[in-house]
Amino acid sequence: MIRLDRESLLVHVDAGARFGEVEAYLAERGLTLDVADAFEGTVGAWLESGAPGARSAWLDPADHLVAGFSARIRATDASFEIRPAPRRATGPDLTALVLGLRGRMLALDAVWLRVHRAASPRPTSEKFTSDEAEPLGEHERALFDAIADALK
């Protein structure tokens, strides 16, 4: 199911929705997810694999990719919803338990994604090369393992 909040330029989609299906829905309305390469799979799989093709977050610091989501903790099946918000300061950003983790911690049910007007150019900040290509360190791996254990 796809639900558009045009005023906020947000779209609510089930994690199982096909990526191409969502893009087609948006295109009919002059909108886009603005992803470089079409993803062959579901929106959930796209996010869990680290949103390949998404524009670098460093190019527009005031924007973001995921505004909210609903998910279940894999180990306990406890479900919860992170309501959409442009930013929040309510503790750890639980989106980090979804993005790029291949479904290890949470099973994503639905997500609020930012959409863009197809006709409007997106703002571009100064070019920036971050450390994000750096592979996961030993401590980082251990902490992810500890979180996975603690979620059981």
Place this chain on the structure above:
Amino acid sequence: MKELERLPMRISRDPADLGMYARDLFPRHHMAVRSGNVATHPPLAIAWPRSARDVVELVRFAIDEGVTLVPFGAGSGVCAGVLPTGHTIVVDLKRMSAIREIDRRARTVVVEAGAMGVPFEEALGREGLTLGHFPSSILCSTVGGWIAARSAGQASGLYGKIEDMVVALECVTGRGELVRLVHRPNGPSLVPLVVGSEGTLAIVTAAKLRLHREPTVRGFAAWSMPSMQRGWESMRELFQSGLRPAVLRLYDPFDAALARSGRVRRKKSGGAPGGGTAALRSLLARPSLMNELLETRAASAVLGGALLVAIFDGQDENVQGEVARARAIVERAGAKWEGETPARKWLLHRYSVSYRQSPLFARGLFVDTMEVAAPWSRLGALYDGVREAIGARAFVMAHMSHAYPDGCCIYFSFAGSAGPGDGTWDERCDERYDAIWRDALGAAVKAGGTIAHHHGVGRSKAPRLGDELGRGLDAQRAIKRAFDPFGVLNPGALLPPITPNPFAHDAS
């Protein structure tokens, strides 16, 4: 506690220090001080580590000795993030304030957590660089505090919030391990978990942050808006059209009148309670009338209407093009161009506003702020709901700041007086203050907003976190157990306490 002597850093148990480090700037603490409870929560000791290794020592000491730690920046938090007990060592990080490295080519800085905002930004300025982070608390806050609270600066429209600036973190987890965490915006990354964790997962000792060139061109703009709604619709259109003003703020008519007046006037009397106090107390005891009056068109006209100010930062003549684009958008909404002056004046007095609060406390009143956020489609409901909830018991004003393409933060300020009842003045102030927060947070959740945009949760909002996150709290608790299995880091902050918290807004 004799074991403290084995810690290889300066430790104090001086009563004056214990009093100073017993609280932050949570207004309920100010009210406690006013009623004579100067330091009801003195810590066991204060420690001043000089290195990340010292922090490792401290955490291991806490695990071994069964004491807890509260990291402390400059103490400007407003949600009771600092509330020690007699078993708590407050860890003041200000002796760790070095800038370790500025990479001009990559535009990054590695800075220690205790660096104070203004000297840090000045040091970057000498290199022609800026972090772009200018919180109102910049005079009394640290880099570590910004990261802990998920802080927002006044130029967030261009540079983002602090979470958008962190490239990597060096921190000591509650396991006593020194770790480096890299921010990978699309994952996998632990940085989004530690940023905003309010010292409950790890003590941040240094951060690698993204820098920008200092702006060489600045464009100013200001408009009177026919209504608040027209104002925020213009803000939305500005951001959704791709413009990124560094500063974009919409003030309601009363807040606008204060913003227009700018500076804080110093009274010859020093601000001590005087003849107007009784009248002010009486007026604020029944705030509904004042709130209703200020909502009328006539009052809005007298005050000069809602005010939208914008500042664009850049390196070239494109900045003036952006101002022109903004003018076209905003003036289509019926706005009246006010020229550059209000925005220039705002910039000049951008940090003055907090200093307006002390005289009200001195008059036996209370004042506080509440920052909430929501998608644009829910902003009207959030504005009306929270305004109504606060307005029943306090004089309330608001401005919209920190806009984004998909939503905005609303910053409410309120001032109140003791309510009716049999208790003492201070007790009745406390009751009314708590009731305002309880109802306002409830209204924010009901309207679909978040309960905190950049002040954090602390102990004051912790009992309401579940209202927003639901079973997401299970995940928050699991993260806490993974990072801090012994529970030594700032227990009671952020996550709802197991025992009742006397300073929680819904303690009743």
